[in-house]
Amino acid sequence: MRHLQDFDVVEAIIRAGSIRKAAEDMNITASALNRRINRFEEELGYEIFERLPRGVRLNPAGELVLHHIRAQRSDFARLQSQVADLSGVRRGHVSIACSQALLPYFLPEQIARYRAEHKGVTFSVKTRDRVEAEQDLSTFASDIALVFEPQHMVDFEVILRIRQPIFVLMRADNPLAALPEIRLRDCLDQPCVAPSERYGVRVLMDAAVRKTTYRRVEPVVESESFDFMRHYVLHENALAFQFPIGLDMTGARGYVARPLSERDVAPGNLFLGQLRGRILPVASNRFLHQLATALQAHAA
Amino acid sequence: MRHLQDFDVVEAIIRAGSIRKAAEDMNITASALNRRINRFEEELGYEIFERLPRGVRLNPAGELVLHHIRAQRSDFARLQSQVADLSGVRRGHVSIACSQALLPYFLPEQIARYRAEHKGVTFSVKTRDRVEAEQDLSTFASDIALVFEPQHMVDFEVILRIRQPIFVLMRADNPLAALPEIRLRDCLDQPCVAPSERYGVRVLMDAAVRKTTYRRVEPVVESESFDFMRHYVLHENALAFQFPIGLDMTGARGYVARPLSERDVAPGNLFLGQLRGRILPVASNRFLHQLATALQAHAA
């Protein structure tokens, strides 16, 4: 759109780091680009770039402008979505930043259900840890975040929270599989696999172990991939720890899942959220509320 | 600003009701304006005006676009305000929609106090009843609303609520002036002046009278002007009813104010609010919070 082209210029210069490089990227001359950014700054009344010997860099005012640009883009997309909605055409795009646990079962089912009714709506699903997800929201890179134990920055607006007790994954022939509920002390004697502290499961495990014992969580394999961990326990007969929403409880996948006793380890919290104060595009907002409903049903 | 000029065109056409009239207002030819609005619609992908024989009118998509335009304008003003704030220059404009009761004492003092510290900030104070104030917020015509008993539309975000018992105004020689508190039944036998049902005072009085007696509020003079009513009681020795925040309690103005018993009439509520989800310009937001602090002190 025409009225956003000044914003394109600003963003291109930010990406390129200099006016000349940005001009090359945009297939125009540096002089034209230079004049456009100068006019923009003149109209705004303030410079937004620091002129450095090797290029330009945003100054604090420019940071504000950049955020404004992203917000304007997002708001215009929402307008288009709403207008399209009026015409009876259900179109739009929903972008979600979520934890790995949502990837195998929950989100595929929810997205398929939504798309069954609204074929025109497309989705992007990004795997993000709790810190990255919140950054995604505040840069308008994602509409919706669905993560465990987020940092709760001021910009994160919680739509729904559901409790998720940690489950232990193991082979069916593991002795612990006979128990309906597993104590923390029983796990520490067996080899286990776990993710890093970037992930909510590990944070909760570490906290619980520190509180109740003098021992530590010492995984024999540390991995970022929940999928990897699910498969690894089948080979070494180790233990893995995951949230139930990402698990198959039927045993059909070869592993058995048993809850960790909440006397030992606090349950995790799965947060559904969006950028505070943001009005989401029609499709995103509708899907957000479908997710909220589904999660509430899941918790009950 | 350049990137908002398409929005200027749209708003001018809306105001004028036809492309030709708008073109005249803008001192350009109708053909140029016509092409610009056509290009805008083409880029948006949807028409936003209905073409009628006598001009044009917004269609539902256009209504959405209009709201978007107002939001963009407001957001850009906020950006400029924030950037100005960075440069150490405190500038900006604060617009307030408020009930009459705030006009004589409360708001002048608050605005003067704010401007004593920030000379660059200007204000506009609009007298609005509870319905109009909320419309002002949602069209971005005002940043802040301060009214009694608003309708509470979905767009009205309450920042603070303080109780305001209704006071009776009378001449000092009125027999009721001797009482510390006045009962409703004592008022109904005397001539009184009151505003219409558009105003919170009258709404509360009507509700109370309906509940406790078979009589009705029958003012001898009905007026929209609180100032008029304050002066009228001095002439006919009638009663008037107002909220205390708009009254001089020292008696220096010639009238005496006594509270109506809360056993008879529910106290009013003064609401400080803004448009839900809107991020106010720096100056407006700062003044909003000064108001909140001052009102809390006033209530205590």
Added chain:
DNA sequence: CAAAAGCGGTGCGCAATTTGCACCGCTTCA
């Protein structure tokens, strides 16, 4: 230490876009 390379900024001539003018087809209203 000097030359080269890379940067933002500017004057000028030209090309692309936008505008004004004249005019069309249409509906409404006196």
Added chain:
DNA sequence: TGAAGCGGTGCAAATTGCGCACCGCTTTTG
């Protein structure tokens, strides 16, 4: 039934924006 007012369009004029060449400056490099 004609006049008036509306939105839309072809074409030439005017304005805007662009590329080119070049300046002054700082950093890098040999």
